Amino acid sequence: MVQKDILGHAPSIKLKMVGNFYYLPLTPLDAGMNIKSNQLTIFIPSLFTPGPKVSQLDSIDIPDLPSLSLILSRGCKTQIKSFRFLERCMDLFGHVSSEFDQKTTDIPFGPILYSLLENNSVTGVKQWIYKLNPVFLYPDMDQLILANDLSHDLKAIEAEEICQAINEYFNESEQDKTWQIVNPCDNQLFLISNKTASILTSPLEYVLGLPINQFLPRGKEANYWNQTLNEIQMLLFTLPFNNARKEKGQTAVNSLWPWGGGIFPLKTTNGSNLAWDRVFTDHSMVEKLAQFDSIQSDSLESFYDYNFSSSENYLLVSNHLLQAFNNNDVYSWFEEIKRLEQQIFTPALQALKDKNLSQINFIVADEQCFSINRRQVKSWWKRKKSFRHFLQ
Numbered sequence: 001m002v003q004k005d006i007l008g009h010a011p012s013i014k015l016k017m018v019g020n021f022y023y024l025p026l027t028p029l030d031a032g033m034n035i036k037s038n039q040l041t042i043f044i045p046s047l048f049t050p051g052p053k054v055s056q057l058d059s060i061d062i063p064d065l066p067s068l069s070l071i072l073s074r075g076c077k078t079q080i081k082s083f084r085f086l087e088r089c090m091d092l093f094g095h096v097s098s099e100f101d102q103k104t105t106d107i108p109f110g111p112i113l114y115s116l117l118e119n120n121s122v123t124g125v126k127q128w129i130y131k132l133n134p135v136f137l138y139p140d141m142d143q144l145i146l147a148n149d150l151s152h153d154l155k156a157i158e159a160e161e162i163c164q165a166i167n168e169y170f171n172e173s174e175q176d177k178t179w180q181i182v183n184p185c186d187n188q189l190f191l192i193s194n195k196t197a198s199i200l201t202s203p204l205e206y207v208l209g210l211p212i213n214q215f216l217p218r219g220k221e222a223n224y225w226n227q228t229l230n231e232i233q234m235l236l237f238t239l240p241f242n243n244a245r246k247e248k249g250q251t252a253v254n255s256l257w258p259w260g261g262g263i264f265p266l267k268t269t270n271g272s273n274l275a276w277d278r279v280f281t282d283h284s285m286v287e288k289l290a291q292f293d294s295i296q297s298d299s300l301e302s303f304y305d306y307n308f309s310s311s312e313n314y315l316l317v318s319n320h321l322l323q324a325f326n327n328n329d330v331y332s333w334f335e336e337i338k339r340l341e342q343q344i345f346t347p348a349l350q351a352l353k354d355k356n357l358s359q360i361n362f363i364v365a366d367e368q369c370f371s372i373n374r375r376q377v378k379s380w381w382k383r384k385k386s387f388r389h390f391l392q
Contacts, residue, residue, distance in 0.1 A: 037275070038358040040314045040348055043092065044340065045085050046322040047364040048390055050333045062388045063338050067345040071362060073384045075372035082367045085319055086203050086285060092315060093276075093289045104219075106201055108262025109285065110190060112292050117185040128196050130261040132181060132189035133204050134162070134253040137233075143211040149204055150253055154187040158241045162189065162253070169235055175224060181256075191258055199225050201259040205285075209327075217258070225258075232256055277312035286317045304343045308356040316344065352377055 083091060086109070087102045095108065110129040136148040163181045170176040179193035198220035207215045217225045233255045236242060242252045279290040280303045290297040298306075300318060308314070318340065324333035351357045352374060362370040 037313055038308070038310050039275075039361060040308075040316065040351075040357050040359070041092075041276075041361040041363070042316045042344070042348070043088065043363040044318050044321060045088070045363075046325040046333075047337075049325055050330050050337075050391065061334070062386070062391070063334055063341070065337065065341045065345065065387045066384075067349045068337075068341055069387050069390075070377070070384050071345065071349060071360060071372050072364075072370055072387075072390055074376050074379050074382045075360075075362065075370035076376070078369050078371065079367050080363070080369050084206070085322060086205065088363070089283075089286055089289060089317060092317075093293055095289070104200060106259070106261045107203070109203070109260030109288075111262050113188075113260070113288060114184070114190050116288060116291060117188060128193040128261060128263055130191040130193075130197070130201065130258040131204075132191050133257045133259070134159075134187075134189065135204070135255050135257045136251045136253065137212065137255050140211070143213055146204075146207045146210060146212050146215075146257065148251055149208065149257075150251060151187055151189075153250070154253065156183070156186050158245075158253070159183040159187050159189055161239055161241050162236070162256075165235060165239055166232060169231075170228065189256065191261075196263075197221060197225065197261055199261070201261060203259050204257050207257070229255065229258075275313040276315045277309075278314050280306075280314065280316040281318065283317055283319055300344070304347055306347075308351055310356075318344070349377070 081091075084102060087096065087107050090096050090107050090109075095112070110131040111127075113131055114129050134150045134154050135146055136150060137144045138147050139145075160183055163183045167180050170179075178195050179191055179197075182190050182192055184190065199217040199222055200219045201217050202215035216222070217229075236252075236254055236256075242254075245252050276290075276293075276295050279286065279295055279297045280300055281287060281290075281297065282300050287297050300316070303316060320336045321333055321340075324330070324336055348357070348360055352360055352372070355374065359371060359373040362372075364370060
């Protein structure tokens with residue numbers, strides 16, 4: 001197996017930035033050395049941000065997390081490239097180029113999700129693909145809130161009705177003729193364009209429950225696509241299937257949300273640019289990335305008693321803390337982190353002590369990674385700080 005660095009990329013000898021990561025030695029003794037296999041990389045965003053300011057929390061409210069506290073206290077902290085959640089996941093799987101700028105470029109989830117469907121028709125780099133989610137918007141004062149993603153509630157016949165109606169309606173201008181909506185499998189909708197759409201979109205996951213104004217398509221062709229979305233909303237209102245849904249007491253599909261546009265990406269093979277032999281996650285998009293790269297994926301629950309191999313590297317991704325943070329639910333945040341301490345942090349630290357893992361790499365914030373190896377675990381002279389010390 002090719003030796004990797006702390007975040008799963010090919011090793012670098014000098015201290016420099018390659019791609020989107022800084023390659024930093026874990027300790028001065030490790031400078032210039034290849035990082036061994038048998039590592040676990042954990043990515044849990046919002047680990048240091050429960051919601052309210054720490055000063056507003058009583059000490060008794062802060063749970064005792066001995067395993068996590070030891071990792072953070074004795075591990076070596078490095079700075080890495082700042083990413084949001086999905087962008088970080090894409091980079092961990094090697095699908096972010098060195099030119100990628102999350103402020104101006106979409107993450108190409110659309111073509112990745114499309115390529116995983118059996119009945120797709122990807123023909124090459126000439127197709128620009130967006131994921132389309134059927135959604136329900138509701139008015140609140142002078143803004144629209146994206147309330148529900150109805151993808152799993154949409155029947156295949158309803159998806160076909162949406163595709164047919166929209167493709168027939170948008171067939172007049174030259175720009176209209178460059179794209180179409182397709183339904184390659186069941187309730188999965190995609191927008192496929194013959195030319196690059198000069199817009200930046202927002203992943204649906206970032207918008208749910210929020211006003212859509214600041215998340216609408218932006219960029220050179222923003223006016224065209226926002227007008228198109230407005231017309232689609234009016235068209236959906238007239239479709240028979242929506243009337244039938246209302247009569248049955250079901251939520252109507254009153255808009256479509258495009259996101260994740262990009263040209264079909266080159267498939268990255270495990271063992272060349274990636275280190276992961278197995279991925280633990282309950283996040284659907286991370287599961288899709290693992291599937292796309294032909295990497296075994298397991299649930300978070302299976303991690304607790306997993307038997308690690310000395311020749312494999314592992315990735316664990318959980319966004320449950322981020323969900324609680326976004327919902328301003330500090331109580332759920334603390335309950336979740338106590339569960340992670342018991343089911344993830346403690347067994348991971350024990351595996352390191354038992355020499356079943358050589359190192360744990362912990363991405364805990366946008367720009368921070370803590371790494372701890374077997375030798376550092378035994379650094380008794382490094383005082384173990386309470387978890388409260390790390391909270392923001």
